[in-house]
Amino acid sequence: ARADCECGYSVNSTTDARHAVFTNLHETDFLHISDLEDDIGWQRQEYNVTQEESRGPFGKAARVDNVLANPLLNEWDWAGDSVGGGDAGLQLWVRERTTDGMIEMGEIVAEPTDVRFGSFRVGMKVTGVPGTCGAFFWFRNDSQEIDMEFLSRQLNESSSPVNLVLQSPDSVAAGYDASDTPTFSLYPLDFRPDELFHEYRFDWLDGIVSFYADGVWLQDMTVATPDSPGYLVLNHWSNGDPGWSGGPPERDALLTVSYVKYYFNTTGDEGDQGDGCGGDADEVAEKVCRIPDQTVAPDPSGPDGNETARTYFFSMREDMTPGQKHYG
Numbered sequence: 406a407r408a409d410c411e412c413g414y415s416v417n418s419t420t421d422a423r424h425a426v427f428t429n430l431h432e433t434d435f436l437h438i439s440d441l442e443d444d445i446g447w448q449r450q451e452y453n454v455t456q457e458e459s460r461g462p463f464g465k466a467a468r469v470d471n472v473l474a475n476p477l478l479n480e481w482d483w484a485g486d487s488v489g490g491g492d493a494g495l496q497l498w499v500r501e502r503t504t505d506g507m508i509e510m511g512e513i514v515a516e517p518t519d520v521r522f523g524s525f526r527v528g529m530k531v532t533g534v535p536g537t538c539g540a541f542f543w544f545r546n547d548s549q550e551i552d553m554e555f556l557s558r559q560l561n562e563s564s565s566p567v568n569l570v571l572q573s574p575d576s577v578a579a580g581y582d583a584s585d586t587p588t589f590s591l592y593p594l595d596f597r598p599d600e601l602f603h604e605y606r607f608d609w610l611d612g613i614v615s616f617y618a619d620g621v622w623l624q625d626m627t628v629a630t631p632d633s634p635g636y637l638v639l640n641h642w643s644n645g646d647p648g649w650s651g652g653p654p655e656r657d658a659l660l661t662v663s664y665v666k667y668y669f670n671t672t673g674d675e676g677d678q679g680d681g682c683g684g685d686a687d688e689v690a691e692k693v694c695r696i697p698d699q700t701v702a703p704d705p706s707g708p709d710g711n712e713t714a715r716t717y718f719f720s721m722r723e724d725m726t727p728g729q730k731h732y733g
């Protein structure tokens with residue numbers, strides 16, 4: 406059988422006036438992963454940031470045992486009981502306890518480090534325990550970073566925002582504080598991100614970053630957009646800073662990730678178009694697969710969980726990742 410997707414993956418159809426094609430993919434289905442040591446393209450982090458370096462009253466202690474797999478009990482289902490109880494998925498914990506003045510946290514970093522432009526998507530449910538920051542972000546350095554950040558202290562009956570941020574030379578100049586720069590937005594969501602799993606997404610192209618939730622467009626940012634390669638990170642942390650994360654949390658706080666999927670270009674040559682990609686523009690366009698839009702909350706804990714949480718993975722289908730590096 407001829408392989409599909411030899412020429413990559415597109416946001417929108419290649420016949421739409423506005424679309425973007427990416428040649429690589431990295432998809433991770435945390436609802437069904439039981440061993441984080443497998444070759445899934447993610448590394449659990451272990452590091453210390455002292456109080457002085459953390460720019461808050463506490464330091465941060467990233468520990469691998471604050472990053473845990475908790476898959477569904479039945480591997481053929483997309484909802485139902487988990488092996489360890491509670492919501493199935495990857496767990497990122499911020500602990501109530503501190504270690505030598507540092508708050509214990511969890512973080513994973515993706516393997517491809519030369520990612521430049523892409524569509525980045527996470528299914529997750531954040532904590533309702535005040536005093537943490539849950540972050541899904543692409544990182545190069547302090548002046549080139551794209552963030553979707555959830556501050557659990559900002560969640561209550563009348564408030565449920567996501568912080569949309571591009572770190573920029575301006576935010577570095579302001580002492581690593583983006584809040585008074587043009588690329589900061591406290592965007593009010595019309596749902597509580599700590600009640601269900603939702604998909605958060607950003608599309609980064611040359612000169613524009615577009616943010617989405619459950620496939621609904623939220624906002625574009627067109628200044629200070631990154632232009633150099635970097636990598637994807639997910640973390641859940643607190644440094645006690647009353648102006649940002651708040652905390653430490655009064656009890657252990659959990660952020661759960663059901664999947665991460667991203668479709669991207671690199672500046673290196675690792676992962677590329679399949680050998681079968683070639684021909685004139687029309688032939689190339691025909692060998693591009695459209696990435697389905699996730700338009701409902703992909704929530705394994707709801708009554709329709711086995712439907713809504715069964716989201717699309719090219720890497721679970723036959724012959725749809727020709728030539729690309731395939732993780733896990």
Ligand SMILES: *[C@@H]1O[C@H](CO)[C@@H](O)[C@H](O)[C@H]1NC(C)=O
Nearest residue numbers: 416417421423424425608615
């Ligand atoms: C996809 O189409 C929508 C609707 O026209 C547009 O707003 C969005 O920018 C397009 N995305 C890309 C990556 O071109």
Ligand SMILES: *[C@@H]1O[C@H](CO)[C@@H](O)[C@H](O)[C@H]1NC(C)=O
Nearest residue numbers: 425426427428522610611670
């Ligand atoms: C990604 O790379 C492919 C292959 O080089 C190219 O055709 C496409 O335009 C690039 N996408 C973006 C958004 O730059």
Ligand SMILES: *[C@@H]1O[C@H](CO)[C@@H](O)[C@H](O)[C@H]1NC(C)=O
Nearest residue numbers: 481482483484485711712715
């Ligand atoms: C969930 O859906 C899968 C198909 O994707 C099916 O095999 C399984 O039996 C369903 N489980 C339940 C509990 O309905």
Ligand SMILES: *[C@@H]1O[C@H](CO)[C@@H](O)[C@H](O)[C@H]1NC(C)=O
Nearest residue numbers: 545546547548549577632633
């Ligand atoms: C971040 O990376 C860009 C591109 O390499 C570079 O121009 C900039 O100086 C770096 N910023 C910091 C704070 O290191």
Ligand SMILES: *[C@@H]1O[C@H](CO)[C@@H](O)[C@H](O)[C@H]1NC(C)=O
Nearest residue numbers: 558559560561562563564565
């Ligand atoms: C809800 O949170 C917002 C943002 O932190 C705060 O301004 C507001 O006073 C809070 N409202 C209630 C009812 O706690």
